[in-house]
Amino acid sequence: MEKGVEPEEEGGGDEGDTEAWPMELADVGAAASSQGVRDQMLPTRNSSSRVIVHVDLDCFYAQVEMISNPELKDKPLGVQQKYLVVTCNYEARKLGVKKLMNVRDAKEKCPQLVLVNGEDLTRYREMSYKVTELLEEFSPVVERLGFDENFVDLTEMVEKRLQQLQSDELSAVTVSGHVYNNQCIGYKTAKCLEALGINSVHDLQTFSSKILEKELGISLAQRIQKLSFGEDNSPVIPSGPPQSFSEEDSFKKCSSEVEAKNKIEELLASLLNRVCQDGRKPHTVRLIIRRYTSEKHCGRESRQCPIPSHVIQKLGTGNYDVMTPMVDILMKLFRNMVNVKMPFHLTLLSVCFCNLKAVNTAKRGLIDYYLTPSLSTTSCSGKHSFKMKDTHMEDFP
């Protein structure tokens, strides 16, 4: 721990991830938000030196699959979502398979490729939080980025260790830092900078701050310009529990209300189980759609509304009573967005629970507790959990 700044978690040797300087312009955009570049990359003047570990798991989904089925370990393995290979193991990479490759192309490159379906993220999500929890044992200050990256602020821990060392041992300690080779697609920002004639990190370093602030807004401008000098003082913000839960499904075509309702019920059933296990209660629901269009970059639309309090009460009790009112709410949101009297063509549906609030047990007295039947009689685990087709209201007390 005294030396390296970037331990690989699990996953074996990676491609050299530490290409230092100069950064490509596109990387700056990514870094601006990802905070992939921290203050360790260059000797900076103003940053108190911190020790921040970036744990970036490679081909995470593939590794989860190999753990749950060791027979896959020595085979080229891809994780498939719809017709995409979203990630793959090293065996597959050796044979030419890339992330986000078409299943067709991947099979063509590598006919022996074994594919597992990774559309259900449940196990990946669970493993992801196990990793975060493990890191939180070192320091509670862990920031998640996606399912497979974590930033850990170890400054305090390191300072404590250093204090314990004798002075002769201390002189032997060296600390070195890295720059991360971030992927491209801070897409919009990069396009903006390009339009301003900024094509390299040096261009960005020397560009007028005032003009940049006018073009990009003061916040983004100052951030990326600092980044261009290798300064990133942004704190590691502990992520804590998630702010939202969502489930989505994409498809070629959904063009009837009944179809949509069925999909929504499916998404909802999974979500209710997740909410149940979390323990907190969402106070807002959102429905998101994507309409078929020849090509519009990121055309999603959404409608949201507060969840009525009587529905919130029943949430998380493993009780089917919530299914019907929630579907009703979601279908109202649906009809608010989609004129069902006209032909329509959707390619994605997503349901999101957000505005999560802790259930305040202190505020809720014992009497209240016992007067809410669902609270003391049912739970979300085991046989009461949601199944779609074959359970009816009568099954529950």
Next chain:
DNA sequence: TGGGGTTAT
């Protein structure tokens, strides 16, 4: 291009 997430406006 999937199936998620976050923050800012």
Next chain:
DNA sequence: ATAACCC
């Protein structure tokens, strides 16, 4: 509610 960003 949307848009941008991240993986």
